[in-house]
Amino acid sequence: MSDEGSFGEFIRKQREFQELSMRQFAELVGISNPYLSQIEHGHREPSRRVLEAMAEALQMNADRLYEQAGRRSPGDVDDGGEPAVVQAIRDDERLTGRQRQALLEVYASFSGWRRPGQG
Secondary structure, three states: OOOOOHHHHHHHHHHHHOOOOHHHHHHHHOOOHHHHHHHHOOOOOOOHHHHHHHHHHOOOOHHHHHHHHOOOOOOOEOOOOOEHHHHHHHHOOOOOHHHHHHHHHHHHHHHOOOOOOOO
């Protein structure tokens, strides 16, 4: 997160603007009240799934929430023109070359992303 607690404060303000109680919002998002409280107080960082559910519940763009959380959204493209997930696969030293290739092929088949040189 960029500033500790700033994302949680942003979520709390958006929730209150929508006139949703913590209980109502947690139910919409599919998380527990204590988990939402921890997020709003800056004690926990939400997962990507929770971020996307929060965006949907708040009827706002998920990219804005990613920005507020200090994260890159899954579709963000780095300076080289590749999605962030592709760069992460390429940079992961725990993967073998074959594993990287397989993951990139799977990602391309699900997302429609085409590697340079693919037509």
